[in-house]
Amino acid sequence: MAITELANPSRFLAVVQPILPWLTAAAALMLGLGVGQALFVAPDDYQQGATVKIMFLHVPSAWLGMFCWALMSVAALGTLVWRHPLADVAGKAAAPIGAAFTLLCLITGALWGRPMWGTYWVWDARLTSVLILFLLYLGVIALWRTVEDPSRAARAAAILTLVGAVNLPIIKFSVDWWNTLHQPASVFRLAGSAIHPAILTPLIVVAIAFMLLFVTLHLAAMRNEILRRRVRTLQLMQAERAAE
Amino acid sequence: MQLSAADLTCRRGGRELFSGLSFSLAGGQALVVTGRNGSGKSSLLRLVAGLLRAEGGRIGLEGGDPEASIGEQAHYLGHQDALKPSLTVQENLRFWSAYLGPAEKKPEHALERLGLSELADLPAAYLSAGQRRRLSLARLITVHRPLWLLDEPASPLDAEGQVRLAELMQLHLTRGGLILAAAHGSIGLADAQELKLGAVP
Amino acid sequence: MSALFALFVRDVRLAIRVGGGAWMGVLFFLIVVALIPFALGPDNALLRRIGPAILWLGALLASLLTLDQLFADDREDGSLDLILMGSAPLQLAILAKAFAHWLTAGLPLVIAAPLLGIFFNIDLWSMAAVALTLLAGTPALTFLGLIGAALAAALRRGGLLVPVLILPLTIPVLIFGVAASNAAIVGPLPFGTPFTILCALSLASLVVGPVAAAAALKHAD
Numbered sequence: 001m002a003i004t005e006l007a008n009p010s011r012f013l014a015v016v017q018p019i020l021p022w023l024t025a026a027a028a029l030m031l032g033l034g035v036g037q038a039l040f041v042a043p044d045d046y047q048q049g050a051t052v053k054i055m056f057l058h059v060p061s062a063w064l065g066m067f068c069w070a071l072m073s074v075a076a077l078g079t080l081v082w083r084h085p086l087a088d089v090a091g092k093a094a095a096p097i098g099a100a101f102t103l104l105c106l107i108t109g110a111l112w113g114r115p116m117w118g119t120y121w122v123w124d125a126r127l128t129s130v131l132i133l134f135l136l137y138l139g140v141i142a143l144w145r146t147v148e149d150p151s152r153a154a155r156a157a158a159i160l161t162l163v164g165a166v167n168l169p170i171i172k173f174s175v176d177w178w179n180t181l182h183q184p185a186s187v188f189r190l191a192g193s194a195i196h197p198a199i200l201t202p203l204i205v206v207a208i209a210f211m212l213l214f215v216t217l218h219l220a221a222m223r224n225e226i227l228r229r230r231v232r233t234l235q236l237m238q239a240e241r242a243a244e
Numbered sequence: 245m246q247l248s249a250a251d252l253t254c255r256r257g258g259r260e261l262f263s264g265l266s267f268s269l270a271g272g273q274a275l276v277v278t279g280r281n282g283s284g285k286s287s288l289l290r291l292v293a294g295l296l297r298a299e300g301g302r303i304g305l306e307g308g309d310p311e312a313s314i315g316e317q318a319h320y321l322g323h324q325d326a327l328k329p330s331l332t333v334q335e336n337l338r339f340w341s342a343y344l345g346p347a348e349k350k351p352e353h354a355l356e357r358l359g360l361s362e363l364a365d366l367p368a369a370y371l372s373a374g375q376r377r378r379l380s381l382a383r384l385i386t387v388h389r390p391l392w393l394l395d396e397p398a399s400p401l402d403a404e405g406q407v408r409l410a411e412l413m414q415l416h417l418t419r420g421g422l423i424l425a426a427a428h429g430s431i432g433l434a435d436a437q438e439l440k441l442g443a444v445p
Numbered sequence: 446m447s448a449l450f451a452l453f454v455r456d457v458r459l460a461i462r463v464g465g466g467a468w469m470g471v472l473f474f475l476i477v478v479a480l481i482p483f484a485l486g487p488d489n490a491l492l493r494r495i496g497p498a499i500l501w502l503g504a505l506l507a508s509l510l511t512l513d514q515l516f517a518d519d520r521e522d523g524s525l526d527l528i529l530m531g532s533a534p535l536q537l538a539i540l541a542k543a544f545a546h547w548l549t550a551g552l553p554l555v556i557a558a559p560l561l562g563i564f565f566n567i568d569l570w571s572m573a574a575v576a577l578t579l580l581a582g583t584p585a586l587t588f589l590g591l592i593g594a595a596l597a598a599a600l601r602r603g604g605l606l607v608p609v610l611i612l613p614l615t616i617p618v619l620i621f622g623v624a625a626s627n628a629a630i631v632g633p634l635p636f637g638t639p640f641t642i643l644c645a646l647s648l649a650s651l652v653v654g655p656v657a658a659a660a661a662l663k664h665a666d
Contacts, residue, residue, distance in 0.1 A: 122487065235366050343533075
């Protein structure tokens with residue numbers, strides 16, 4: 001089926017409803033597998049001890065937090081340029097999930113930083129730019145919550161999302177541009193990954209699990225949003241009918 | 245019960261709207277205030293409600309609760325409907341019946357009388373102007389207050405709504421209530437007296 | 446359900462529904478507090494020293510900025526007329542609205558403050574003390590803010606009028622709030638003295654705020 005056919009909200013619901021349980025199961029399975037590997041298979045770090053294992057949550061949630069904004073930016077283009085009927089639904093549904101992953105990234109980072117750096121928080125470029133990402137998420141959510149009419153909120157949220165996308169490369173390259181306390185990228189590098197396979201494998205598994213979790217939550221949230229809008233339309237029609 | 249006003253003077257924004265205005269209204273009677281725009285119809289109603297202060301003169305409600313002000317014994321229906329768009333129809337009405345209370349009727353009954361039962365769980369934001377006005381009228385019959393102050397009550401209503409409004413007002417009068425209304429035209433009450441403002445320049 | 450309780454419940458509902466401002470204040474607080482280190486630079490020792498003052502300033506601005514619509518909305522849609530015509534004394538009706546506002550806009554600030562303390566490296570016990578001073582002091586901000594909100598509604602002017610009118614009145618609250626916080630974190634003064642004065646300010650404004658706001662609203666027209 002072509003992706004364009006999914007543009008119809010009814011078609012979207014018909015496709016998504018049956019696959020959601022399977023996605024949920026797959027996400028749960030992968031998450032169990034990944035966390036199990038991370039806890040029991042991956043070795044302790046010779047310097048950091050068992051503390052290093054928080055990385056298996058920290059790094060994937062950071063990826064997802066950024067990926068989610070990237071997805072929202074594409075959805076924002078969909079709203080503004082292509083006027084795709086599901087684009088703003090996708091954007092709205094993604095914001096709270098992205099905020100949750102970003103918050104998870106901040107919390108796990110703080111818990112990791114305490115034993116490593118002796119403090120929960122430093123005002124370092126990487127940490128600060130992720131905090132700004134979190135604040136931007138909250139701003140988009142607040143915008144959606146302030147305006148009752150979804151079609152009016154959609155364009156404003158889309159513009160805000162695209163402007164906020166400027167922050168993504170800043171986060172990514174903050175560790176290279178500024179001399180920071182946060183360690184530089186070690187998984188994705190031109191010269192090949194700097195991580196031992198025993199650690200890399202569980203990390204990849206957890207990342208895939210998070211991705212599945214994100215897709216599941218996002219599709220479910222989109223379904224809820226479509227249904228919420230239908231309820232709204234029905235209520236408006238009911239009020240109109242009663243007026244006749 | 246008798247509402248009487250003597251020698252009322254009202255001044256708004258440095259302009260005298262009316263002076264030396266006197267009228268009286270007994271239980272079971274209605275008085276319709278007419279006059280061109282800006283003649284002080286709305287101000288007179290707000291003055292009786294206690295929302296404005298008169299420059300001179302006095303207003304009294306004999307036979308009412310001596311402890312309470314006239315405003316506390318009156319329903320005021322102004323140009324706005326005092327509804328919150330994010331609350332449902334039912335929540336809006338329940339709030340006003342609890343706040344202005346004690347409620348004499350169940351809010352559900354009032355909604356039914358005004359043909360709003362179907363819309364009870366809808367946010368008030370979705371209502372049309374006529375439906376909003378009917379919801380404000382529901383307030384008048386859930387809580388009993390002897391004096392009704394109605395400012396252009398029929399303006400946003402359709403024909404059917406106007407009939408319902410007339411029925412409600414008639415019922416209120418037969419139960420000994422008082423109605424002071426401001427209107428441009430007729431409000432559907434046959435034996436209402438008329439008070440013309442701004443007739444004498 | 447009594448009239449005042451009904452008003453309280455309605456205002457809480459309005460604040461948490463779509464379009465209500467319950468979370469805006471706390472979001473504003475978060476952003477203001479997060480901005481300060483960008484302006485000052487990441488000097489941990491400095492941030493730790495001025496952290497309580499920043500939290501207090503943030504809470505002060507956040508609670509006043511959310512207040513300007515407290516009566517203005519009711520005035521615009523005609524609700525205020527009916528509130529004035531209720532049997533409940535206007536001062537108490539205003540107080541009910543103030544409690545609803547504090548619960549939805551003030552209390553979230555108190556809850557958020559300890560989390561924000563992490564950004565300033567303030568330790569847990571000190572942060573609890575700062576949160577306690579905010580718990581005791583933010584009601585004073587709300588009650589004093591009532592006066593400005595009522596004047597703004599009476600004059601039909603919103604926006605920055607409320608903070609401009611009210612910020613000078615809140616200086617004592619700020620002084621004793623920050624003094625109590627600093628006493629808890631660095632000493633050497635005892636925590637009790639400024640904290641008791643802070644509580645006294647809240648109680649005094651509980652009386653003054655609604656009475657003054659009622660006077661402003663009654664003479665609106």
